[in-house]
Structures are given as C-alpha cells and as structure tokens.
Amino acid sequence: MAGGRRPARRGRKAGEGERNEMSILRFLAKRLLLSIFVLFGLSVLIFTISRILPGDPVRMALGPRAPQWAVENMRKEMHLDRPIHIQYAYWLSGALRGDLGQSLVTRRPVSADIREFVPATLELAIFAGIIMAVFGVAMGAIAGRYRNRWVDNVIRVFSYVGIVTPSYVFAILFVLLFGYVLNLLPTIGRLSPWITRPPVLTGLVTIDSLVTGNFAALGDALLHLILPGVSLALGPLAQQARIARASISDNQNKDYIASARSFGIPGRVIMFKYLLKPSLIPTVSIMGLDFAGIIANAFLVELIFNWPGFSRYGIQAMLNKDLNAVAAVVMVLGLTFIIVNILVDLIVAWLDPRIRLGGERGK
C-alpha cells in the first residue's frame, strides 16, 4: 500500500513544482507591471509638485541680473513656455531615453550628475546595510536566546535608544566623540587627501582600490565608511534586533524545537539550522523598509560627513530648488526601492516554503 501511494505523491509534487514556478513567474510579472504603474504615478506626482512652485525657476537659476532675453531663451529651451502636460510629455520622453534634463544649478545634464554621485551613496548604503543585517540579526538572536537575562535587557535598552535617535544625532555625536575627542576616525569625505586615489572603475572606492591592489586606499576608504555607515545603520539595526528577538523567542517555544532537542541535536545546530532560518523571515521582510530608511537618512548624514554622494546632491538640489535634479533624484530613488522590494520578496519566498509553494500548505 505504501508502495502504491508513493508514485502518486511524487506525481503530485512534480505538478506542484511546475505550478509554483509558474506562480513565481506570474508574481514577478505582476510586480513588474505594478512597478511600472507606480513609477509612472510617481513621475506625475513629482513633476506636478516641481512645477507648481511659486516663483520662476529660470529667473532663480540665472539670477536677478540676467537679461530678459536670456531668461526667455532658457525657458524656451527647457519647454517651460508650454502648457504643463506638454512639459510633462517632453520630460517623460527624455527620461525614458535616460535624459533627465539639465540641472539649473550645475548646468550639466542631471543624468551625468547622478551617475557621478550614485556610487558613493551606494557604497555607504551597502556598508550600512551589511552592518544592519549582521549585527541586527546577531543581537536579536542573542537576546531571543537568552530571553530576560541581562544580555537581553541590555540589547533591548540599546534597541530602544537606536530606534528613537535620529540618525543625524548619531552622526553629530560620532563626529564629536571619535573625530574630535578621541581623534580616532576620519569624519570628512571618502578618502584622506594624502592617499593616492584609485582609478574610477565602479565608483565604489573600496572595490576600485581592491581590484587595483591599492591597499592603503582600501583601508583608508573603510575607515572613512565606519562613522557615517554606523550612524545610518544603528536605527534600522535596532529595529532588526527587536524583530529578530521576538521571532526567535516565539519559535523557540515551538514543538519542533522541543522535538529536535529531545533527539539530542546539539544546541548550536538547532540554533543555526532550525531556529534561525524561519526566524529570519520577518526580519528580511522589513529589510526593504529599513534600506529605504537608510537611504532617506543618508540625505542628512551625508551632509554632516561631507560625503560626496547622491543624497547630498539631492538635498542640495532641493535647497537650491533645482527642479530637474529634484525630480530625477526622486525617480531614481523610487526605482531603487522598487528593485530592492522585489529582491526582498524573492528572498522571503526562498526562505519561506509556504510562500514558495504557493501559499497552500501553511494554511
């Protein structure tokens, strides 16, 4: 009888697998369609916002002394003399070709500016993201494992402080403490002035210097990353630790862990093989939000550390009312978060068989 059942079961499984692959593809297709819609809506939103401002952006860019004909010329050049929906059409068709217009302040194409500044922020955000994920999950796991012991209490207090402290306050405190008082770590820019700059390959200084074997630059770049990276990471790290703690201490009391224990499986194996993976699901699912938080806060933190990145470019564009640059910055961010969220969903699907298998079993 058992033998008779087995092939049938296998057959069902194969069918299921096929359907699951289909469902992941369908899920991806749906997400992409939705993303295109969201990006389109975001572009309408930001374009409307950037064009309803009081005042004349051209006059502001050229200054009060510019002759009227220069203002008229530039306005014509930027299609600002046409009705707003025509302006939007011009802007959109440019954006689709990768041309996001000209910056009113730097007078360079915005896309060139962005290409120049994105790698610095990307490097910082990835560094912060790694700190967040590694330390957040580790601290949450320790707190959850030793629930209500002193380690747990210390970590919980720490995570409250991390959550409620604005990242720019961390940044200021770090500059004060490590930059001035202890004089341990650099607080300005990406590299010290006396270091030979590695050639720009990816724009990520750490990778460029690693590839070219310039280890002095690599070390220096890492040192420069520490303070801004940690200021950005602490808030989301605390959030991650809290969620990891909750889910580990929940899962710890489940029957499957008790039975694993009763089989005599060593604690370390239980922790890493059986406890950590399911407990990672809630932490990974909010990582998209956390990453968004890191980039949002980079707008302030890059200012403090004089980090020549995309966020500092963005905030400067906002302070200077540089319309094209503001719109481009928001669009690039929207695109980034959509990609990050799709990646997060895929990782969660990989971690969680209930989602991977089409949500039919766990129910």
Place this chain on the structure above:
Amino acid sequence: MIGVNGLTVQAKKRRWEGFRKAWYKFSRNPVSVVGLVFVLGVSFLAVFAPLVSPYPNHAGPYVNFAIGSKPPSLSHPFGTDAFGRDILSRVFFGFRYSLMMGAVVLALVVIPGVVLGLIAGYYQGTRIDTIIMRITDIFLAVPPLILALAITSVLTPSVLNAMMAVSLMWWPWYTRLVYGLASSLRHEFFVQSAEVIGASRFHILFRELLPNCVSAIFTKMSLDMGWVILIGSALSFVGLGAQPPIPDLGTMVADGAKYLPDQWWIAIFPAFAIMVTVLGFNLLGDGFRDLFALEEI
C-alpha cells in the same frame, strides 16, 4: 424592571469597568507607564512653557551676547546659545513645536487615510479598491522623508509648509492599515447580517467596520506621533522646516552642530529632548499594542 435608563446606566458601568481593566493591564507593564510619564511630562512642559521656563522671552529673537555660549550652570542648567539665550527655556518651547507638528499632521491625515482605507477594504476586489490602493502604492514608493523634503523644497520653508508636506505623505499608511483590517472584517457575519437587513453603506463603513479598527488606528497614531516628530525635526535640521528664531528642536540641533565640539551643550540638549519625546510616544504605542494584542502594526 430594568427600564431604558437602567440599561444605559448598566452599559455605562460596564464601559467604566472595561476602562479600569484596561488601565490595570496597561499599568502592569512598567515600560508603558514610563512612556506615558514621558508623554505627559513633555506635554505639560509644552503647554505651560511660558510659566515653567526660567526665561520665557528667550524663546524668541532675544539677544544678549554678554552671556552668550555659556556652559551649563545653575542659572542656565542647559547652558546658553551663541546669542545668549537660555537653552532650557528654548527646549521647553521647542516641545510645543514638536507636539504641534505631530498633532496637526495626524489630525490632517487620519480622517482621509482611514476613510479611504475603509472604502477600499469594503469594496475589496472591485475597481474602487484598485484605484485607491494603487494610488497609495505610488505615495509609499519613496520614503516619506524624501518626498516631504522634495515638497518643502519647492515651497517657502516654514512650520506650516513642513506640516502640509508631511501630511501629504503620511495618509497612505493609515489607508493601508485600515484596508488590511477592513478587508478581513468585510466577510465576517456581522457585516453580512448588516447587509442582509439592508443597512446603508455609510452604516456598514462607519458603524460596523470602523469601531473594529479603532484600537489599531489609535495605537498607530501613538507610534506615529514619534515618527512625525522625527521627520519634522529632520526637515528643520536641513533648514526646510521651522525658521529661526522659532525654537524648534531640529533647528536648534542644526545650529548647535556648528559650535561642536567646544560648545557641545547647544546641540546635545535639544537632541536629547527630541529623543525623550520620541521615546515616550514609542513606549506608549508599544504599550497600546500589547494592550490591544495587535500584531499587524
């Protein structure tokens, strides 16, 4: 025996009993009580700032360079800033702007957000649902801080414009929260019964669905007070929110940052004030969440 009045008295009694039980449960959690104390303390200082601050006139454009940049002392417990203004007094007045920011934004945001969420949840699966929820997706595509920065940047920077910008970015969170709750409640028996006896849409949305979402909305509001205050202070920090001489905590941190590290007290005390305020609302919100046994927030 029991008349209409008797019933209402009993109902009132039961409600009071419910409150007492909730308070008992709430007060068992020391963390929530600490949060409540912080929130009440900050609110008290904000409301009575002109009475409790040692130098109420220092909140405005007061200048006395003779006592400028003095470290903390007995007469100025938090020290003075470069213009000679008492930082303690300015922090008390700063609580006013922080709380006002949070209160105004939430007041503007909760009603439209909740109503849209109820409608989308009730008409789940229809075109109305699609339209409302896809619009919220657009607003949620970029962190609220960045869109708020983008909006304030095209307007003249002021407290009012900062509030408007944050409000414009914040309603989708309520829509999304209420949508989740309403769409799961939508197929419960009590909603179906109301439909069967011909209750109006208005009745179903606001008398059947809404009361079941109130505790979640309330908890989210408490947590959001903290977040909105953080975002408001960030806007002021970069100069797109409150303008000097308004004693906004974010502006004060930004000003003080210029005098680091020698005159550390100018930036550090306002920064701690922001942290205490946000911590209070967070702990309180966590307390509500445990109290109402909510998981989805």
